[in-house]
Amino acid sequence: MSYLKNWWVTDYADDIFSYFLRKEKTGMTFRCRSPQLGERRRLVDMLRLVGERLQLGNTSVHLAVRLLDLFMDNHRVEVAHLSLVALGCLLLATKFEDRDLNVPHVPELHRLVPHCYPLRDYRAVEAILLEFFSWNLSLVTxxxxxxxxxxxxxxxxxxxxxxxxxxxxxxxxxxxDHPSTGPPPPxxxxxxxxxxxxxxxxxxxxxxxxxxxxxxxxxxxxxxxxxxxxxxxxxxxxxxxxxxxxxxxxxxxxxxxxxxxxxx
Structure with missing residues (x-):
């Protein structure tokens, strides 16, 4: 949805909002049944921290968490791989929601999180996630x-x-979009x-x-x-x-x- 720049202040904002209302009624249902929900808070905090440090948009972080929730809801992931899955969700969400320049590189992630994974592991988890979601990452958050x-x-x-x-x-x-360079008004x-x-x-x-x-x-x-x-x-x-x-x-x-x- 990143191609809809500032859609909320356009003449068709109400129509897009109505479309989002219809779209959220479709897709997977979250059932809160993951056996690893106890790890969720840690993973969400990690994604928020990375998002803040890399100045990612709210929609990227929220989409990453939604992807993570739905994936964990349907899989049992080894604890050692949970952070990898969460970061894979963030990479996909950023590619979908943010500008290309904002998509983090793996070395950037390794500077911000305590876990280091080989590049091939990120590629593998992205492929697994895309297959699970049938390449449809257009989820409303x-x-x-x-x-x-x-x-x-x-x-x-x-x-x-x-x-x-x-x-x-x-x-x-x-x-x-381009504010003046003069002093701000009172x-x-x-x-x-x-x-x-x-x-x-x-x-x-x-x-x-x-x-x-x-x-x-x-x-x-x-x-x-x-x-x-x-x-x-x-x-x-x-x-x-x-x-x-x-x-x-x-x-x-x-x-x-x-x-x-x-x-x-």
């Missing part, structure tokens, strides 16, 4: 939905503890809130990524629950406005189960 929802995390008419915000219109305008109250919402949204995304129970929900539900959680925590009212309900098809009541899991 929480990060794909959040890309869209992040541009709508703050709306006109939103209130914070009953008060209107200053500068809401400018805060709702997406940043240009941050309005709305822009500061939007930045805080995006930080909190990232926090809840990371939280959901660490717990395999969130894989039992559809990615769109988790993404919407993360937005609802971020807005609720920062006192934005309504916490789930009618516009987001219309765009996503979810009421706030339908997100409560996932929301409670984020807050526990």
């Amino acid at each position: 929480v990060a794909h939905f959040v890309e869209f929802l992040a541009t709508r995390v703050l709306g006109r008419g939103d209130l914070v503890r009953g008060a209107e915000l200053v500068g809401t219109a400018s805060a709702l305008t997406p940043p240009p 941050t309005s109250g709305a822009q500061a809130l939007r930045n805080a919402l995006l930080e909190r949204l990232q926090y809840f995304m990371d939280l959901a990524l660490q717990d395999e129970q969130f894989m039992l929900h559809r990615p769109s539900v988790v993404a919407c629950a993360c937005v609802l959680a971020a807005r609720s925590r920062l006192g934005v009212w309504p916490a789930w406005p009618a516009e987001l309900s219309r765009l996503t098809g979810y009421s706030d009541a339908s997100l409560l189960s996932c929301l409670h899991s984020l807050f526990r």
